[in-house]
Amino acid sequence: xxxxxxxxxxxxxxxxxxxxxxxxxxxxxxxxxxxxxxxxxxxxxxxxxxxxxxxxxxxxxxxxxxxxxxxxxxxxxxxxxxxxxxxxxxxxxxxxxxxxxxxxxxxxxxxxxxx
Amino acid sequence: xxxxxxxxxxxxxxxxxxxxxxxxxxxxxxxxxxxxxxxxxxxxxxxxxxxxxxxxxxxxxxxxxxxxxxxxxxxxxxxxxxxxxxxxxxxxxxxxxxxxxxxxxxxxxxxxxxxxxxxxxxxxxxxxxxxxxxxxxxxxxxxxxxxxxxxxxxxxxxxxxxxxxxxxxxxxxxxxxxxxxxxxxxxxxxxxxxxxxxxxxxxxxxxxxxxxxxxxxxxxxxxxxxxxxxxxxxxxxxxxxxxxxxxxxxxxxxxxxxxxxxxxxxxxxxxxxxxxxxxxxxxxxxxxxxxxxxxxxxxxxxxxxxxxxx
Amino acid sequence: xxxxxxxxxxxxxxxxxxxxxxxxxxxxxxxxxxxxxxxxxxxxxxxxxxxxxxxxxxxxxxxxxxxxxxxxxxxxxxxxxxxxxxxxxxxxxxxxxxxxxxxxxxxxxxxxxxxxxxxxxxxxxxxxxxxxxxxxxxxxxxxxxxxxxxxxxxxxxxxxxxxxxxxxxxxxxxxxxxxxxxxxxxxxxxxxxxxxxxxxxxxxxxxxxxxxxxxxxxxxxxxxxxxxxxxxxxxxxxxxxxxxxxxxxxxxxxxxxxxxxxxxxxxxxxxxxxxxxxxxxxxxxxxxxxxxxxxxxxxxxxxxxxxxxxxxxxxxxxxxxxxxxxxxxxxxxxxxxxxxxxxxxxxxxxxxxxxxxxxxxxxxxxxxxxxxxxxxxxxxxxxxxxxxx
Numbered sequence: 001x002x003x004x005x006x007x008x009x010x011x012x013x014x015x016x017x018x019x020x021x022x023x024x025x026x027x028x029x030x031x032x033x034x035x036x037x038x039x040x041x042x043x044x045x046x047x048x049x050x051x052x053x054x055x056x057x058x059x060x061x062x063x064x065x066x067x068x069x070x071x072x073x074x075x076x077x078x079x080x081x082x083x084x085x086x087x088x089x090x091x092x093x094x095x096x097x098x099x100x101x102x103x104x105x106x107x108x109x110x111x112x113x114x115x
Numbered sequence: 116x117x118x119x120x121x122x123x124x125x126x127x128x129x130x131x132x133x134x135x136x137x138x139x140x141x142x143x144x145x146x147x148x149x150x151x152x153x154x155x156x157x158x159x160x161x162x163x164x165x166x167x168x169x170x171x172x173x174x175x176x177x178x179x180x181x182x183x184x185x186x187x188x189x190x191x192x193x194x195x196x197x198x199x200x201x202x203x204x205x206x207x208x209x210x211x212x213x214x215x216x217x218x219x220x221x222x223x224x225x226x227x228x229x230x231x232x233x234x235x236x237x238x239x240x241x242x243x244x245x246x247x248x249x250x251x252x253x254x255x256x257x258x259x260x261x262x263x264x265x266x267x268x269x270x271x272x273x274x275x276x277x278x279x280x281x282x283x284x285x286x287x288x289x290x291x292x293x294x295x296x297x298x299x300x301x302x303x304x305x306x307x308x309x310x311x312x313x314x315x316x317x318x319x320x321x322x323x324x325x326x327x328x329x330x331x332x333x334x335x336x337x338x339x340x341x342x343x344x345x346x347x348x349x350x351x352x353x354x355x356x357x358x359x360x361x362x363x364x365x366x367x368x369x370x371x372x373x374x375x376x377x378x379x380x381x382x383x384x385x386x387x388x389x390x391x392x393x394x395x396x397x398x399x400x401x402x403x404x405x406x407x408x409x410x411x412x413x414x415x416x417x418x419x420x421x422x423x424x425x
Numbered sequence: 426x427x428x429x430x431x432x433x434x435x436x437x438x439x440x441x442x443x444x445x446x447x448x449x450x451x452x453x454x455x456x457x458x459x460x461x462x463x464x465x466x467x468x469x470x471x472x473x474x475x476x477x478x479x480x481x482x483x484x485x486x487x488x489x490x491x492x493x494x495x496x497x498x499x500x501x502x503x504x505x506x507x508x509x510x511x512x513x514x515x516x517x518x519x520x521x522x523x524x525x526x527x528x529x530x531x532x533x534x535x536x537x538x539x540x541x542x543x544x545x546x547x548x549x550x551x552x553x554x555x556x557x558x559x560x561x562x563x564x565x566x567x568x569x570x571x572x573x574x575x576x577x578x579x580x581x582x583x584x585x586x587x588x589x590x591x592x593x594x595x596x597x598x599x600x601x602x603x604x605x606x607x608x609x610x611x612x613x614x615x616x617x618x619x620x621x622x623x624x625x626x627x628x629x630x631x632x633x634x635x636x637x638x639x640x641x642x643x644x645x646x647x648x649x650x651x652x653x654x655x656x657x658x659x660x661x662x663x664x665x666x667x668x669x670x671x672x673x674x675x676x677x678x679x680x681x682x683x684x685x686x687x688x689x690x691x692x693x694x695x696x697x698x699x700x701x702x703x704x705x706x707x708x709x710x711x712x713x714x715x716x717x718x719x720x721x722x723x724x725x726x727x728x729x730x731x732x733x734x735x736x737x738x739x740x741x742x743x744x745x746x747x748x749x750x751x752x753x754x755x756x757x758x759x760x761x762x763x764x765x766x767x768x769x770x771x772x773x774x775x776x777x778x779x780x781x782x783x784x785x786x787x788x789x790x791x792x793x794x795x796x797x798x799x800x801x802x803x804x805x806x807x808x809x810x811x812x813x814x
Contacts, residue, residue, distance in 0.1 A: 005173075007645035012585065013524030014172065014646045015623070016633040021132030021169070021176035029137060045119045049308050050345055052142045052341075054131040058123060060372035076120050090342030103342070107155035107539075155628035160491060170636030180625040182496050184636035185515055188489035194479055195449065195493025195501065199628060202448040202477040202499055208618075209498070211628050231489065234482030285464075 138341025337388030365424030439464030498624030521556030544784020684716030
């Protein structure tokens with residue numbers, strides 16, 4: 001409780017500033033981890049559009065990135081999953097048309113201990 | 116025609132760090148609907164999963180102006196915002212154009228919020244109301260609502276030795292909304308975000324109130340694995356359990372007609388709320404459900420063919 | 426710069442609203458409040474004000490739409506009575522927590538059951554503990570002026586709380602009196618525009634209103650709300666002084682009427698105070714040392730000031746127009762509470778009168794004074810005025 005603000009320091013009326021939830025890292029909920037294989041991705045944005053946790057960042061690129069069958073994909077492309085927020089629901093893996101995402105158990109990953 | 120690429124290029128109204136269950140489809144619904152607005156959006160949110168999970172103090176997941184008051188009044192709150200907008204605009208106190216959007220769950224819409232919704236639609240406020248429909252009071256743990264389907268087991272109407280779950284068919288909220296003679300009502304589902312986006316565009320563009328019911332399978336209380344939310348939503352429309360259609364200026368248009376509708380068992384299986392229906396003694400319930408679905412679909416086709424205005 | 430107009434209390438309230446010209450007014454009928462929104466709607470229909478109105482489908486939506494409009498940045502009002510206040514109670518209770526400065530005229534009416542359309546205070550007394558300021562009006566003149574008082578206090582940056590302005594159903598709301606109405610320009614200058622520091626329609630500065638606060642934060646947010654109520658007591662006098670300069674009237678926490686050297690004093694709210702003043706005059710002419718205290722600011726309640734006023738008297742009778750079943754009646758409870766810190770206490774007697782609109786007569790008030798002066802009192806049990814045995 002000591003790290004929380006006292007009553008004089010809170011915004012009036014229980015109001016909150018916008019988007020403070022980014023401080024709350026829901027990645028700790030994850031038991032399954034999506035492993036993304038960029039070499040098989042067609043950057044269709046299906047995973048991005050369905051991701052309930054806005055945990056698949058994108059960028060716009062003119063030079064493009066290399067994806068499935070060595071093709072260069074330009075415009076909006078997906079990046080590596082943001083493991084700060086990914087809850088590991090697996091929707092991306094299930095809905096991926098090229099099956100370039102695989103769910104594995106967190107304990108099977110090297111990185112998991114740091115997440 | 117919009118593309119998924121265009122939709123995901125828009126800044127999402129929701130920030131990560133919200134506490135919806137893993138695999139919950141509410142946030143894609145919210146992000147897609149708001150993406151369809153060409154003006155800043157103000158949201159009035161009924162008490163619901165969406166409200167609770169996005170605003171656990173001191174963490175708000177909302178990047179855009181957002182208000183929650185109580186459970187049953189999102190449409191009334193939106194009425195107030197819309198009227199304030201008209202007034203302050205008229206008086207030169209504000210200059211920005213906005214769209215006003217209300218979100219509620221099915222409990223807050225079909226049931227406790229029904230009167231406020233009807234009043235706001237009847238008064239003709241220019242706003243859009245979106246119910247994300249997970250077919251019960253899921254925020255409080257799977258109680259029966261007016262949106263719960265026939266045969267589903269809930270904690271307030273559980274299946275048991277003397278019960279097969281809910282004995283009534285669901286309320287047809289889309290037709291009820293359309294009966295207010297508002298310019299746009301629609302039924303959509305989370306698996307088809309392009310369809311949802313196009314409908315939201317029409318809703319925001321309507322000259323008056325718009326209403327959308329969007330199916331949102333609940334991984335926690337329908338009880339299936341979290342990766343299957345989109346799959347169950349897809350099955351709901353492939354079985355004609357949840358047809359995708361719209362009523363634009365009173366006329367029905369069906370957005371998706373399965374080439375061969377799948378049997379309802381495809382949708383029911385794997386969901387704990389329907390598990391009891393697969394017992395031999397409940398065979399008649401599935402048969403009755405299938406019959407009703409087919410009759411409702413036939414009626415919808417006739418409404419579309421007739422082009423008689425709501 | 427004022428003119429005298431014959432107005433009912435409801436008309437006087439609508440007249441104040443006309444001069445305030447709020448951004449949004451939400452209307453729903455309920456007897457005896459209905460004429461407030463009817464008269465105001467006529468102003469709108471005839472272009473006398475350019476307020477946007479919302480004719481809603483229930484009181485629950487009335488308060489909800491008012492909150493929505495206020496959160497959006499508008500100066501917004503609605504009005505109610507009795508069952509209407511009861512129906513909107515959920516939202517009424519949420520409003521002070523959101524710190525929205527909504528002014529709501531409440532025309533007091535008995536609460537069902539049995540259903541009854543006439544005056545008592547059981548409606549607003551039920552909502553006296555949830556964080557609205559409550560300002561009671563004796564007559565149409567006060568009902569008119571208290572609207573400006575309430576608005577300025579409510580919107581004061583140190584307060585930002587909603588306020589109810591109360592008047593007695595039918596007795597005040599439907600009775601015609603001569604009301605001194607200020608010039609439109611004077612009111613306009615006094616109330617100005619609402620200038621919220623943040624609001625939803627300021628889309629370039631988005632924020633979240635009404636989040637879920639759990640045990641780790643709810644308490645602190647409520648403590649803030651109480652601070653606003655503490656401030657309201659101070660701001661009430663400040664705004665009252667400003668308004669005095671325009672009306673020539675005073676805006677104390679409570680009115681003391683002929684209490685100099687009084688032995689027995691009656692404490693009573695609203696219109697019955699007018700009747701009681703007549704009795705005080707008569708008894709004073711007869712040489713009896715009696716007086717009257719009429720509370721005006723009921724929430725926040727001015728305990729200290731009330732105590733300082735009451736300790737001067739030998740006997741105090743408190744007349745409540747509602748009952749608080751199973752406990753001391755609401756006004757009596759506060760009067761009794763206000764005396765706890767005082768070593769010297771007057772004798773107290775609680776009375777209940779006028780439920781469901783039953784008239785109170787001068788003869789009955791005279792009898793109360795006689796009883797108070799006789800010293801035959803029981804401070805632990807209330808007595809009834811005008812009740813058949």
